[in-house]
Amino acid sequence: AQSVTQLDSQVPVFEEAPVELRCNYSSSVSVYLFWYVQYPNQGLQLLLKYLSGSTLVKGINGFEAEFNKSQTSFHLRKPSVHISDTAEYFCAAFSSNTGKLIFGQGTTLQVKP
Amino acid sequence: GAVVSQHPSRVICKSGTSVKIECRSLDFQATTMFWYRQFPKQSLMLMATSNEGSKATYEQGVEKDKFLINHASLTLSTLTVTSAHPEDSSFYICSAREISGGAQFFGPGTRLTVL
Numbered sequence: 406a407q408s409v410t411q412l413d414s415q416v417p418v419f420e421e422a423p424v425e426l427r428c429n430y431s432s433s434v435s436v437y438l439f440w441y442v443q444y445p446n447q448g449l450q451l452l453l454k455y456l457s458g459s460t461l462v463k464g465i466n467g468f469e470a471e472f473n474k475s476q477t478s479f480h481l482r483k484p485s486v487h488i489s490d491t492a493e494y495f496c497a498a499f500s501s502n503t504g505k506l507i508f509g510q511g512t513t514l515q516v517k518p
Numbered sequence: 519g520a521v522v523s524q525h526p527s528r529v530i531c532k533s534g535t536s537v538k539i540e541c542r543s544l545d546f547q548a549t550t551m552f553w554y555r556q557f558p559k560q561s562l563m564l565m566a567t568s569n570e571g572s573k574a575t576y577e578q579g580v581e582k583d584k585f586l587i588n589h590a591s592l593t594l595s596t597l598t599v600t601s602a603h604p605e606d607s608s609f610y611i612c613s614a615r616e617i618s619g620g621a622q623f624f625g626p627g628t629r630l631t632v633l
Contacts (some may be wrong), residue, residue, distance in 0.1 A: 439621065448524070448611050449562075449624040495561065499622075504550070506613075506622055508561045 407433050409498050411509035419517050420488055426481040426512045428496030437499035438479040439506070440470055444492045452494075455479065466490070491516045520546045522614050524625035531602055532633055538598045539628045541612030547592040548614035552622070553585070556609045568595045592617075602632045 412427040430438065437456050441449040453464025460472040470481045479496060496509040521544040531537050541551060549570050554562040566576045566587050574587035584606075586598040595614075599606055612625040 441624070446609075446627070446629065448522075448626040449613075451621055451623060454621050505552070505564060505567065511561050 407431055407498075407500050407502070407507055409496055409507050409509040411494075411496050411512045413512050414510065415513045415515065417515045417517060418486055421485045423484050424482065424486050424490075424514065426494050426496075426514065428479045428481065428509055430477050430479065430496075430498045430507075432477055436472065436474070437501075438470075438472060439497045439499070440464065440468070440479075440481050441495045441497060442466075442492050443495065443511075449495060452481070486514070486516050488516050488518060490514060520544075520614075520616065520621075520623045522612065522623045522625040524612055524628050526628060527626060528629045528631075530631045530633065533603055534601055536598055536600045537602055537630060538596055539610055539612070539630075541595045541597070541614070541625050543593045543614040543623070546614075546616050546623075549592060549617050550615045551589055551595040552613040552615075553587060553595075553597050554611045554613065556611060556627075562611060565597075599630065602630070604632045606630065607632045 408431045410429045418424045439454045440452040443449050452468050453462045455462045455472045463469045468483050494512045497506045523542045525540045551568045553565045556562050565580045566574045568574045568587045568589040570589045576582045589595040609627050611627045613622050615622045
């Protein structure tokens with residue numbers, strides 16, 4: 406079955422610490438992968454995307470993600486987080502079979518002072 | 519990135535009335551738009567896929583007669599919640615994909631509260 410799994414529902418971290426949000430996808434989906442951020446009562450904002458090419462993808466707000474085909478992972482990282490990074494983060498994969506995005510369950514990043 | 523707008527951002531209505539939500543792609547053309555519903559603390563649930571000039575494709579369990587979708591142009595799709603009831607209260611988010619494919623961009627969402 407096509408699926409995207411975010412392994413952590415909540416990730417608490419102190420300000421200025423590094424963070425990694427984990428995402429695994431099933432090999433049956435295409436390798437068009439995305440990370441979105443959602444602030445409270447707002448829509449989703451695209452952080453970064455992997456369509457092809459370099460496996461290390463840099464996005465907005467200092468985030469980056471690495472596509473790892475052998476491990477079917479697309480983990481999101483930031484070397485030093487800010488309070489303003491507190492939000493919900495969604496990993497998504499595009500299904501070429503259905504033409505739809507498949508979302509993970511979401512990870513709440515809580516940045517503490 | 520590309521911008522998708524939604525209007526209204528928040529609406530409160532009485533049970534039995536209909537509510538229309540507009541979704542516009544402001545700086546790109548979108549042959550395909552999507553409507554999602556999001557419950558608190560949950561991921562997005564796809565309701566329907568809207569293709570310009572044709573009928574929308576609804577996901578299983580979504581009533582097409584209750585959630586009317588129109589995609590009249592390459593930059594506008596509308597969702598009308600007909601005869602709204604309190605259980606329709608939710609956060610509705612639209613999304614648009616560029617003609618060239620690639621990323622999908624999301625609107626800011628509409629909070630619907632049915633009294």
